Amino acid sequence: MKKSNRFLTVGISVVAASALVLAGTSSSDAAVKKLSTIKIAAVVKGLDNPYFISVKAGIVDTAKALGVTANVQAAPGLNDDIGQANKLDALAGQNYDCYIVIPISSNNLSQGLGKVTKKGKPIINIDSPVDPASLKAAGGKITSFAGTDNTAAGKAGGESMVKLIGKGKKIALIAGLAGNVTSNARIDGFKAGAAGSTFVGPVNADWDTTKALDAANQMLVANSDIAGFFAANDQMAQGIAKAVAAAGKKIPVYGVDGIMDNLNLIKGGSVTASVSQYPYVMGKMGVEACVVLAQGGKVPAWTVTPHKVIDASNIDAALASKNNLPPGGYKDPYAALIKK
């Protein structure tokens, strides 16, 4: 392999000890690395958010099922970007075969990832992407990214709503923080999916339930003919549902994410649907991609993790699934590549 050749030439000039280590890694290309010897390190966002607890569960369960070792570390607290960078730095020096990361901000892990890349170890980035410019400046390289395609998720929501309310109706849009990439992608995707409808907004409600409630109230007062609401996340959909109920109307409300609170509201009928993301699956795919790479295999550079519109028709299946897996299964490009 090209990579190991380069390492060997470098290795000659390096001290004997590190040369031994490098020889060790290159020999693993010949015989597939045994699953029980594969070690994976993961640094996720704060575990004060159920979403990332779900990612962690996906990593831990999958590692256990495959028989590989996984060390899952999390940012010590909300917004502790430096604390998370410290954790990655601590793990980067150790001999893990592969690293899974979800950065708090798009920049904060870049320097640590640079160190990982310099050691020649693969990196799987899940959920939130690392900023390519800062990563390049630090000399880092992401081997594969696995996350939701937010445009496609928004589009699925738009198509589903048009099916429900009919073509050419007026739909109100409520977005997250102004300028946020994720929010924009979901709103744009929704507009494409619901093409032919007229749109009110988008109004920015900063991902916040209360702000979305206020925004929805104002939109309802100004437009009596709103036939549907789409929010860029579930928290905001909950606020909209309250506004709609208070106005005594029956208007479909769609959200994105599929958080447990909202699934319960869909079951209860106050929220109509949510385009669910699957954090557990992201964690699972992260581990699988790592195992494939540790065994010397190749993985796609970008994998779209599943999304699914959850509404009255499939809410029972969604709630019954223990780890909140998508009803009806999903495509996993990594699982088949693992050599057992």
Next chain:
Amino acid sequence: MNIPAKSPASSAQAEEAGTSMYAKLRLAMKDPFFWSNWIVVVAFILVVVVFGAIKPHSFLTMYNLNNVLVASSIPAIIAVGQTFAVTTAGIDLSVSSTMTLGAVAFGLAFTNGWPVWASCIAGTLAGLGCGLLNGIIIAKRKISDFIVTLGMLSVAAGLALVLSNGRPRQIVSTQLSTLAIGGVGQIPYLMMIALVITVAAHFFLFNTRFGTHILATGGDPDAARSMGVNIDLVKIVVYSVSGTLAGFAAMLTISRIGAAEPAANTSILLNSVAAVVLGGVSLFGGRGTIFGPFVATLLLQALTNGLTVVGVAAYYQYVSIGLVVILSAALVRTK
């Protein structure tokens, strides 16, 4: 690590001129504060030895010790500032958002084409502004430092969001990334900066007349006032020092994460208070040490690093770090 043979506390005690080194040392040994000062050093060595024994090939590598030093440098600078406030029996709860405001000021200056050094001054001045305001309100209006700095915590965090429009600014500068990654030998640049600040702060607190005034104000403000110490000025200076250091540390944060983030990082505040208490600074004022909080910061970072390297699950880390803080504080308080 770089603890001088002579305890910093002893210099505050040994005011009499002309005492020999031996007599100074003997005096220090009798002082219970001397021992509480050294417990944190013992605890630090213990943490290094324990993790070194469990994972010698991961924890005790130059690479990893380098990590501990890098991770310690920013909290150490904040802890030094916090020490000044606590030495006067006060507390600065605004350090974390002062640092955020400093980062945003740096980001604004930098993205408007200012060079790194000028942006750094902008960030430091923003911090100085917060500290100065804290100090003036506390000194002149006689309002509890707890309330004033708690208010400033919110004001500075809000200002940071207003000025940045809630969005991070990417800072791409080779100078800054060299600062974050590089070093001389095994000592990272960031730690060298922290060390220089620590030594300078030690000199200021224990070898200048104004430093003595700070200690006197914390010990007994009424007595200090009757001795002619300008208590108001002391208060204003200590909060300004704390704010300035927080604003300056913002630059180091930016160098590490490559962006000026408007979100406040509250763990910086908790870390600084924990380090000050562990380091043996009395929360009731008057008894201070600069090297104590510095070593305590190393202790806390070595602990987090060690737990991560050993692979202790995230949930247990919170428990273990909290326990170590309480345990060491209990030991430090034993007279």
